[in-house]
Amino acid sequence: MISLVGAGPGAADLLTLRALRCLQRADVIFYDRLVDPEVLAHARPGAERIYVGKAVGACDWPQERIDAVIVAAALQGKRVVRLKSGDPGIFGRATEELAAARRHGIPTEIVPGVTAASAAGAALGRALTERGETDRLVLATGTCRPGDDAPDWGAMLMPGTTLALYMGVSQAARIEANLLAAGVPDRASVEIVSHASGADQRIVTCCLGTLARTVRRQGVENPAIIVIRRPKGELSCSALHPLRRVG
Amino acid sequence: MISLVGAGPGAADLLTLRALRCLQRADVIFYDRLVDPEVLAHARPGAERIYVGKAVGACDWPQERIDAVIVAAALQGKRVVRLKSGDPGIFGRATEELAAARRHGIPTEIVPGVTAASAAGAALGRALTERGETDRLVLATGTCRPGDDAPDWGAMLMPGTTLALYMGVSQAARIEANLLAAGVPDRASVEIVSHASGADQRIVTCCLGTLARTVRRQGVENPAIIVIRRPKGELSCSALHPLRRVG
Structure with missing residues (x-):
């Protein structure tokens, strides 16, 4: 067995x-x-x-x-x-x-065990899904099999979604660029939980537009979960007030 | 506290x-x-x-x-x-x-705790993500806040994705219609784990095209996780051989 x-x-x-x-x-x-x-x-x-x-x-x-x-x-x-x-x-x-x-x-x-995203949410003191705001949670990898296309994180982060990226720290620049290109606001809040639940747990927060720089400057290490929320409200705000970008 | x-x-x-x-x-x-x-x-x-x-x-x-x-x-x-x-x-x-x-x-x-989707995967004896096939896992609800639009499950189930739907049994007909409309093959395999890990755990499998009928005929009950896989391979097969639908 x-x-x-x-x-x-x-x-x-x-x-x-x-x-x-x-x-x-x-x-x-x-x-x-x-x-x-x-x-x-x-x-x-x-x-x-x-x-x-x-x-x-x-x-x-x-x-x-x-x-x-x-x-x-x-x-x-x-x-x-x-x-x-x-x-x-x-x-x-x-x-x-x-x-x-x-x-x-x-x-x-x-x-089955407790997955790292759940521990990251607990560390942040907040839920990964919020009724009426984020009705789905996408767990995705920052890396993929050599030779495969890079995951299209932006396509997954539709309004109403929380995206939890596993082991994504080394791909921070690609993640940032991909999400911005998909229309996620650069002021969208990003929370990174390194070593979630461990003795050396560390939380770093930034805006999407500064994700790569923050990871580099602060020396954030894998294993880390990058949590990015895109609540439903964001879409309606952008749609109603195109000049008002809500992060 | x-x-x-x-x-x-x-x-x-x-x-x-x-x-x-x-x-x-x-x-x-x-x-x-x-x-x-x-x-x-x-x-x-x-x-x-x-x-x-x-x-x-x-x-x-x-x-x-x-x-x-x-x-x-x-x-x-x-x-x-x-x-x-x-x-x-x-x-x-x-x-x-x-x-x-x-x-x-x-x-x-x-x-944090073990979420039901993890227990459903364990019950099925398989992983929810498979390298090179399904690089992301979407956890979504079958229901939403009264007055909100129904979740667009089809938009989430892109090739390369496993979708685990929580408490979706009562919405089986809508889920089936929505996914078929989004181009998910009707022969896509669906696994339903009711009462995952509990004494009354029950597994029912079917094709997407018979999801609603199967839930009704077999009397599948919530709490249940509906697991639907859409591996990357499916897209390439359909693209190369438009007449050959791979479920």
Whole structure:
């Protein structure tokens, strides 16, 4: 059995009770770069802990190698936990690992976790959706598969939307340009939560028009969630008063 | 202090450790219709438990009344937990309660939780995002504020997107019509997870073109997450082979 377990966004106490039980039962735990050491401390003392983190751009642990080692451990009869930061189903590369396990007839389970955007909203002290203002929440990545077109963030950030961008700090200039080109006001407020819920959590706010400069000057680091709200009210204001741009 | 605490999607063991600690410390817990009794069982025996659930369409507990009672309890010096299913920041009406608390100078905190879409993905045994196929996840509501325009689900479901619709079962016919009108293939696969992670979890799958009929015939109930994927591949296939619609 391979359990794909969400470790939550960072803080060790944002682990679920089910994830805790999985950790306590595991023979071997394969964990990501972003998993907090305090989360791993919940594992039983005898459990193997194997780091399979992928630094961005580095290839020590390409996905195929991770797939192979977790399958090999399960085939040895070990109870395998694949511990992923946040929720395994959201930007967690779970598909590849599930497919590898299934090719070998290994049963799998997914233990959902608290995704980083939820922790970012909690850190900001506000909801990600607001009735009548932002009726939808778009979770998107700042990066994409090499060779793919860059995501069109602007097309997603329609009025009535909150956009939460994962790992977008390195793409700040492209995000800013893309959103401005899509008509999002340059005064739209942007909130960046770095290391959401972790000990080194940091919140930086700016306007869309200064996103790239702010990230650069303040040295904002990934993992970070960039939250940009475009309430419904904005559209009507712009439509009624074309000279009055409401951010 | 008022703590807005995410109870998770249903199963009692999908509560976080932090939420558990909040429940154990609370003097009074105001809880929603969708919170599982087993979650409440984590509270200390002496804690007051007050149901403030809103049945859809019913007005026993309009939002203003909930705001008033949680504020009144906090002003009495009680440690208040406002327990919300899922994550308080995602379709949780947290904004109103936070604003009410702040108007009275009451400190607040948000304890993020596992949102229902994550539990739905876990139930389906697959990821909500797949690298190179679906690079974004849109969380949206099936309903909206009375008087507001119906959400344009089709505009959100661009190729490369997974759409997870909360509480959409009663709007199935409108969702189906809206998505078909937006060009989503009628053979697109739809997965409905009712009571995700709960004891009465139920999964129903169909094609987009039979969504409304399936919901009606099978008696699918809210709370449910309707998951509709529109991978990038679909667009290229349709573009290259206009007669070959890939669902």
